[in-house]
Amino acid sequence: MNVTxxxxxxxxxxxxxxxxxxxxxxLLIAGGTDLLPVMRKTRYAEPAGRGDVVPAARVLVDVGRLxxxxxxxxxxxxxxxxxxxxxxxxxxxxxxxQKAPVLAAAALSIGSPLVRNRATxxxxxxxxxxxxxxxxxxxxxxxxxxxxSAKDGAREVALSDFFVGYRSTVLRDTEVITDVLIPVPSPxxxxxxxxxxxxxxxxxxxxxxxxxxxxxxxxxxxxRIALGAVAPIPVRALAVENxxxxxxxxxxxxxxxxxLVHEHISPIDDVRGSGTYxxxxxxxxxxxxxxxIAGTEDED
Amino acid sequence: xxxxxxxxxxLTVNGEDHMLVVEPNELLINVLRNELGLxxxxxxxxxxxxxxxTVLVDGQPVLSCITLAVAVDGKEITxxxxxxxxxxxxxxxxxxxxxxxxxxxxxxxxxxxxxxxDLLRRNAHPTEDEIRHHIKGNICRCTGYNGIVRAIQKxxxxxxxxxxxxxxxxxxxxxx
Numbered sequence: 477m478n479v480t481x482x483x484x485x486x487x488x489x490x491x492x493x494x495x496x497x498x499x500x501x502x503l504l505i506a507g508g509t510d511l512l513p514v515m516r517k518t519r520y521a522e523p524a525g526r527g528d529v530v531p532a533a534r535v536l537v538d539v540g541r542l543x544x545x546x547x548x549x550x551x552x553x554x555x556x557x558x559x560x561x562x563x564x565x566x567x568x569x570x571x572x573x574q575k576a577p578v579l580a581a582a583a584l585s586i587g588s589p590l591v592r593n594r595a596t597x598x599x600x601x602x603x604x605x606x607x608x609x610x611x612x613x614x615x616x617x618x619x620x621x622x623x624x625s626a627k628d629g630a631r632e633v634a635l636s637d638f639f640v641g642y643r644s645t646v647l648r649d650t651e652v653i654t655d656v657l658i659p660v661p662s663p664x665x666x667x668x669x670x671x672x673x674x675x676x677x678x679x680x681x682x683x684x685x686x687x688x689x690x691x692x693x694x695x696x697x698x699x700r701i702a703l704g705a706v707a708p709i710p711v712r713a714l715a716v717e718n719x720x721x722x723x724x725x726x727x728x729x730x731x732x733x734x735x736l737v738h739e740h741i742s743p744i745d746d747v748r749g750s751g752t753y754x755x756x757x758x759x760x761x762x763x764x765x766x767x768x769i770a771g772t773e774d775e776d
Numbered sequence: 777x778x779x780x781x782x783x784x785x786x787l788t789v790n791g792e793d794h795m796l797v798v799e800p801n802e803l804l805i806n807v808l809r810n811e812l813g814l815x816x817x818x819x820x821x822x823x824x825x826x827x828x829x830t831v832l833v834d835g836q837p838v839l840s841c842i843t844l845a846v847a848v849d850g851k852e853i854t855x856x857x858x859x860x861x862x863x864x865x866x867x868x869x870x871x872x873x874x875x876x877x878x879x880x881x882x883x884x885x886x887x888x889x890x891x892x893x894d895l896l897r898r899n900a901h902p903t904e905d906e907i908r909h910h911i912k913g914n915i916c917r918c919t920g921y922n923g924i925v926r927a928i929q930k931x932x933x934x935x936x937x938x939x940x941x942x943x944x945x946x947x948x949x950x951x952x
Contacts, residue, residue: 479800479801480781480800481781481800482781482783482800482801482844482846482847484846484847484849505844505847508842508843508844508847509824509839509842512803512824512842512843512844513822513823513824513842515801516822516823536800536844538846538847540847564836587824587913588827588912588913588914589837589891589894589909589910589912589913590824590827590830590837590838590839590891590913590914591824591839591913593836593837593838594838594839594842594843676912677912677913678824678825678912678913
């Protein structure tokens with residue numbers, strides 16, 4: 477590790493000033509569950525393999541304890557989750573479980589109880605792993621992230637515009653993810669999150685799917701479906717959504733619509749599964765989540 | 777030339793305050809084991825996947841091999857050395873681990889016991905599924921887990937009545 481300085485600012489303003497002062501030499505840390513293993517493996521400046529290059533940062537700026545960017549609440553039609561909120565807090569939040577269960581389920585699928593106690597939602601998004609489990613759930617909820625810097629203040633970016641490539645986002649090195657904002661889902665909507673991993677804890681997703689549907693007597697009024705670990709970035713399956721909206725959902729429609737997921741994914745072969753396997757699994761899991769929400773039996 | 781800014785920190789470890797000067801990249805587990813001589817927490821995988829390094833920070837189990845010491849400045853740390861009585865009496869969970877043969881090589885045991893205590897503080901009557909869910913981040917390569925699950929069940933049965941009747945808190949283990 478090349479880190480020679482650790483700063484724990486007492487306020488968001490101090491944190492932003494520190495990032496501004498140190499530029500590319502500075503790196504944000506909150507829980508550190510993703511950063512520490514990479515830092516240690518790479519002595520902080522070398523490639524960690526398969527393109528996981530960590531910038532040659534010298535100064536850590538710890539925002540993990542800033543109350544200003546923590547906590548969970550509801551205001552003005554939005555659920556607000558602070559960027560430094562722990563994954564355990566999200567998984568256990570009665571508000572999130574009630575109003576955005578797809579996010580609670582995604583949070584609960586991450587790591588282990590030990591990891592979830594330290595890991596944060598801002599970190600899960602900022603590291604921009606294609607398999608970050610909160611990302612598809614937040615995409616299916618049409619979340620917006622608020623990014624704040626000392627010089628430019630706050631800006632809001634739709635999560636669908638946040639990821640730009642493998643391990644790459646629009647987040648500038650002077651910016652902090654202060655909030656994740658989720659439009660409060662309709663009480664008539666329901667969500668499912670499903671993750672396929674090689675074990676049930678500490679697993680990196682082979683495929684993960686977040687599906688939110690709004691149904692009226694079996695007819696789909698609104699569909700939002702997003703996937704992780706099947707493309708360089710987490711993706712929305714717009715073609716599947718369009719095939720469902722306005723139609724009555726039965727098992728046949730779920731299956732034919734799910735096949736359209738191919739238009740949006742480009743899975744790779746890696747140690748956890750082949751691209752072909754991921755394609756089959758993505759299609760099957762998308763169909764299954766649709767049928768589960770619609771209460772339609774799969775006849776197979 | 778690179779200069780390193782050392783940090784003066786205070787850790788309350790098992791109820792005792794320690795003033796320490798640490799490098800910014802020093803891991804919590806190394807401070808506990810090498811500076812304070814508390815070797816109960818084990819260095820296993822080093823990447824946060826095995827749970828052998830588990831300690832409690834402000835009562836919450838975390839992985840000390842991927843936690844910076846400076847990041848827990850001012851916090852209360854509890855290691856396995858800190859959970860028994862003042863004269864070396866064992867905690868009920870420790871006793872049940874012995875009774876149920878939940879220990880073979882012992883490498884995972886400190887983490888398992890700390891995580892079990894966290895579960896029982898939040899959920900005095902866990903089901904077997906809830907126990908297995910809560911110890912998912914702690915790997916045991918000897919016992920096959922059955923003895924560990926039995927020991928946690930037996931420890932739960934021994935909880936004082938007042939504690940057992942405490943309402944179950946909302947926690948992630950209760951999620952559907």
